[in-house]
Amino acid sequence: MRRSRPITWEEVKVGVLLIVALAALATGIFLIGDTGNVFGDRYQLVTLMRSAAGLVPGAAVQVAGQPVGQVSRIAFIDPEGRPATGEGVAVWLAVNREVRDQIRTDSRARIRTQGLLGDRIIDIEPGSPEAAILQPGDTLIAAEVLGYAELLNEASDAVVSLTQLVRSVEELTRDLLSGEGTLGQLIVNRTLYDQLVELGDELSQFLSSVNTGEGALGRMIKDEELYDRLLGTVTSLDSVTARLARGEGTFGRLLASDSLYESLADMASRSDSLVAGLRAGEGSIGQLLVDEGLYEELLRMVVELNNILADLRADPEKYVPPIKVF
Amino acid sequence: MPASDLSPLHLLNRALKSAAYRVQKYFDLLGRVLVSSVSRPFYGRDLTQQMDTIGVGSLGIVALTGLFTGMVLALQSAVEMRQFGATIYIGRLVGASAVRELGPVLTALMVTGRAGSGMAAQLGAMRITEQIDALETLGVDPVRKLVAPRFLAALIMLPMLTVVTDVIAVIGGLLIAVVKLDLTATLYMRSVYQALADTGFIFRFIPIDLVQGLLKPLVFGGIMALTSCYYGMNARGGTEGVGRAATHAVVTSSILILTTDYLLTQLLIALLVE
Amino acid sequence: MTIPAVIELRDVRLAYGAHVVLNGITFSVHRSETLCVLGGSGVGKSTILKLILCLEQMDSGSVTVLGHNLCSAGRSEIFKIRQRMGMVFQGSALFDSLPIFDNVAFALFEHTGLPLETIRERVREALAFVDLDFERVGEMLPSELSGGMKKRVAIARAIVHQPEILLFDEPTSGLDPITTRKIDTLIVKLRQELGVSSIVVTHDTQSACRIANRVALLQAGDIIFMGTPQQMLAADDPYIREFLE
Numbered sequence: 001m002r003r004s005r006p007i008t009w010e011e012v013k014v015g016v017l018l019i020v021a022l023a024a025l026a027t028g029i030f031l032i033g034d035t036g037n038v039f040g041d042r043y044q045l046v047t048l049m050r051s052a053a054g055l056v057p058g059a060a061v062q063v064a065g066q067p068v069g070q071v072s073r074i075a076f077i078d079p080e081g082r083p084a085t086g087e088g089v090a091v092w093l094a095v096n097r098e099v100r101d102q103i104r105t106d107s108r109a110r111i112r113t114q115g116l117l118g119d120r121i122i123d124i125e126p127g128s129p130e131a132a133i134l135q136p137g138d139t140l141i142a143a144e145v146l147g148y149a150e151l152l153n154e155a156s157d158a159v160v161s162l163t164q165l166v167r168s169v170e171e172l173t174r175d176l177l178s179g180e181g182t183l184g185q186l187i188v189n190r191t192l193y194d195q196l197v198e199l200g201d202e203l204s205q206f207l208s209s210v211n212t213g214e215g216a217l218g219r220m221i222k223d224e225e226l227y228d229r230l231l232g233t234v235t236s237l238d239s240v241t242a243r244l245a246r247g248e249g250t251f252g253r254l255l256a257s258d259s260l261y262e263s264l265a266d267m268a269s270r271s272d273s274l275v276a277g278l279r280a281g282e283g284s285i286g287q288l289l290v291d292e293g294l295y296e297e298l299l300r301m302v303v304e305l306n307n308i309l310a311d312l313r314a315d316p317e318k319y320v321p322p323i324k325v326f
Numbered sequence: 327m328p329a330s331d332l333s334p335l336h337l338l339n340r341a342l343k344s345a346a347y348r349v350q351k352y353f354d355l356l357g358r359v360l361v362s363s364v365s366r367p368f369y370g371r372d373l374t375q376q377m378d379t380i381g382v383g384s385l386g387i388v389a390l391t392g393l394f395t396g397m398v399l400a401l402q403s404a405v406e407m408r409q410f411g412a413t414i415y416i417g418r419l420v421g422a423s424a425v426r427e428l429g430p431v432l433t434a435l436m437v438t439g440r441a442g443s444g445m446a447a448q449l450g451a452m453r454i455t456e457q458i459d460a461l462e463t464l465g466v467d468p469v470r471k472l473v474a475p476r477f478l479a480a481l482i483m484l485p486m487l488t489v490v491t492d493v494i495a496v497i498g499g500l501l502i503a504v505v506k507l508d509l510t511a512t513l514y515m516r517s518v519y520q521a522l523a524d525t526g527f528i529f530r531f532i533p534i535d536l537v538q539g540l541l542k543p544l545v546f547g548g549i550m551a552l553t554s555c556y557y558g559m560n561a562r563g564g565t566e567g568v569g570r571a572a573t574h575a576v577v578t579s580s581i582l583i584l585t586t587d588y589l590l591t592q593l594l595i596a597l598l599v600e
Numbered sequence: 601m602t603i604p605a606v607i608e609l610r611d612v613r614l615a616y617g618a619h620v621v622l623n624g625i626t627f628s629v630h631r632s633e634t635l636c637v638l639g640g641s642g643v644g645k646s647t648i649l650k651l652i653l654c655l656e657q658m659d660s661g662s663v664t665v666l667g668h669n670l671c672s673a674g675r676s677e678i679f680k681i682r683q684r685m686g687m688v689f690q691g692s693a694l695f696d697s698l699p700i701f702d703n704v705a706f707a708l709f710e711h712t713g714l715p716l717e718t719i720r721e722r723v724r725e726a727l728a729f730v731d732l733d734f735e736r737v738g739e740m741l742p743s744e745l746s747g748g749m750k751k752r753v754a755i756a757r758a759i760v761h762q763p764e765i766l767l768f769d770e771p772t773s774g775l776d777p778i779t780t781r782k783i784d785t786l787i788v789k790l791r792q793e794l795g796v797s798s799i800v801v802t803h804d805t806q807s808a809c810r811i812a813n814r815v816a817l818l819q820a821g822d823i824i825f826m827g828t829p830q831q832m833l834a835a836d837d838p839y840i841r842e843f844l845e
């Protein structure tokens with residue numbers, strides 16, 4: 001109990017420990033805060049969404065994949081005040097002021113999942129230079145994302161249309177088999193078959209003569225050059241397919257985007273009504289099904305074809321055009 | 327003793343009464359400590375002395391605990407995470423478990439074993455050699471002079487020691503991550519900070535994980551000091567009683583710390599995270 | 601009685617469970633009087649001293665010290681009364697983490713704002729009173745002292761703040777005859793020079809006869825004799841005679 005002693009060794013040790021620990025703590029708070037982006041000067045933006053999709057306050061906000069802030073609040077929109085587009089939740093974003101000129105009126109906010117654990121984050125697409133910069137408190141437009149549930153909904157519509165289509169086709173086939181209309185005759189009547197058999201015989205004779213290398217066609221088959229050219233064609237086809245798969249070009253985008261699917265669904269329902277029209281004998285194809293005259297025409301055509309083939313056998317040079325694959 | 331005294335109901339009644347009496351005495355001690363902590367006279371030199379004993383004295387053991395905890399956490403999780411190619415998450419795992427849970431609990435348990443038993447034994451010895459009676463006789467409240475400084479010292483030093491444990495545990499994990507798992511130090515540390523930032527912040531910049539990681543040792547420190555002093559102050563029966571006091575202090579403190587940890591985690595999650 | 605009692609016990613009872621230690625004790629001590637409490641070991645002599653210091657709680661009865669009723673006194677009042685008393689414990693009870701100087705000066709540091717020099721002087725005096733050299737033992741720890749020296753340091757600690765009441769719990773047990781005699785003289789000196797009232801617990805009848813104004817003999821929870829040493833020596837009660845042998 002020496003009261004005269006100014007500072008004891010114990011006090012020094014305790015003091016050093018306290019200072020070191022508090023310094024470590026302060027450093028920790030700073031580094032963690034820096035990682036969590038809490039020190040930047042921030043401003044608020046609001047985005048309205050149909051569904052927050054599991055987003056929670058504190059979730060990261062990124063601009064073009066770079067962390068710039070956090071979701072500060074999520075709240076329901078009052079049903080009366082809901083916009084016509086049907087958004088039900090408002091999400092407030094606290095965003096670092098430094099990136100303000102990146103977020104413009106044409107920027108889009110989008111919910112994405114990130115990481116192994118599927119954390120939900122908000123990613124903002126940077127705006128274009130022509131668009132105005134969003135002010136604090138402004139509403140940032142959310143990109144429409146087709147949710148799984150909506151996807152299922154539309155798919156079931158498509159299935160209904162498809163079922164109807166299948167049913168119509170079924171009826172059509174039944175009619176055909178009972179020999180109604182040109183196509184029906186085609187299937188039921190033997191005459192055409194016999195003619196076709198004859199045609200087959202002629203063809204095989206023709207081919208065997210081609211095989212022996214006679215005439216232009218014969219050369220075409222024996223010659224190596226044609227093979228090489230074909231190979232080249234296949235290779236370029238290959239690369240076209242690859243580009244398609246990558247979604248390049250018009251056709252590629254067609255494969256990648258939803259619109260094709262939608263058109264397909266659309267088409268399914270339209271084909272449905274088409275088939276119904278066919279059955280009713282509307283339009284030229286409808287007539288084809290119903291009118292017997294065409295059958296006769298077709299029969300005549302086959303006979304003609306037969307003659308032409310016979311002619312071809314006699315003088316192949318007359319028919320084969322100069323070789324050109326595409 | 328009459329036969330009725332040995333009937334089970336009678337014994338149960340007596341056991342319950344004595345347990346209730348001890349709980350009451352425990353909280354009575356807490357009340358007196360709290361009053362002594364905020365009123366004069368205040369024994370500052372005893373406080374620094376206890377801070378030295380509890381804090382500086384426990385540094386070595388706490389550092390070792392932290393180092394090996396961090397290293398083991400990194401090693402163990404590496405085995406699992408390699409299967410998913412997720413070794414970059416090791417920093418997250420080490421950081422979160424050390425700061426939230428293992429740092430506070432292991433520090434408290436180690437300090438209980440080291441300083442708590444010492445407190446109980448010292449106060450117990452003072453009790454049976456009548457030094458505590460002598461203090462009272464000299465007009466000094468032993469709770470104020472002996473218990474309050476230990477209580478306050480533990481309250482201050484346990485969070486500080488936990489900071490040390492946490493830092494060293496993270497460094498231990500770093501060693502393993504860099505040397506055995508070929509992660510870069512930057513990636514590992516970033517993952518540690520990320521884990522602690524992800525739980526969120528209160529008052530805009532104080533990480534919730536740090537708040538709960540420091541509130542816990544504060545409570546554990548209080549429990550450890552109070553329990554140890556309680557057993558010390560109430561030691562009976564010679565040197566054997568002193569040994570018993572030390573044993574009881576460590577066992578009871580540890581159990582209380584572990585149960586409180588559960589309740590506190592529940593409470594803090596409800597208050598801070600949700 | 602003309603002289604007011606400084607300590608008064610009235611019908612004090614205390615039992616540990618079924619074991620009755622004090623079964624209705626009544627006595628008083630007057631100013632500048634030395635009362636010796638005699639009795640075999642375990643009869644409750646130390647317990648009486650602890651009751652007077654309010655270190656134990658009695659079951660019933662009342663203890664009045666310096667005009668304050670301890671039963672109704674609050675904690676702070678009790679601490680105030682204790683500052684006017686000094687106690688020498690059976691085992692000395694020196695604070696073994698503090699050097700002798702701090703042990704003796706304890707009460708002065710705690711309760712007086714005296715400058716360090718004055719405190720040194722007072723401690724030197726108190727140690728000189730019990731024949732100890734301040735310069736030699738001042739910086740030593742209690743563990744470095746012999747049992748007799750510890751007892752004397754304990755006495756120095758009890759008298760340094762000049763209390764009005766001194767309580768001694770077997771101050772001479774286990775000491776050599778020379779030290780015993782020294783301590784006995786000391787107790788008498790304290791009464792004569794400083795006017796201190798004291799209770800001395802002992803089981804040494806010779807020592808009691810040397811220092812006491814009055815003697816109380818305790819047996820099985822009761823005071824079976826109360827009177828001057830001369831009366832005790834002259835008594836013909838068989839138990840007293842047996843005790844005196």
Ligand SMILES: Nc1ncnc2c1ncn2[C@@H]1O[C@H](COP(=O)(O)OP(=O)(O)O)[C@@H](O)[C@H]1O
Binds near residue numbers: 640643645647648
């Ligand atoms: N805390 C306690 N619990 C139970 N019994 C006690 C306690 N303290 C003292 N006693 C009993 O009280 C009696 C009186 O003790 P004490 O006053 O120390 O005896 P002495 O006369 O030898 O000083 C003893 O028989 C002892 O067993």
Ligand SMILES: [Mg+2]
Binds near residue numbers: 690
């Ligand atoms: Mg005794």
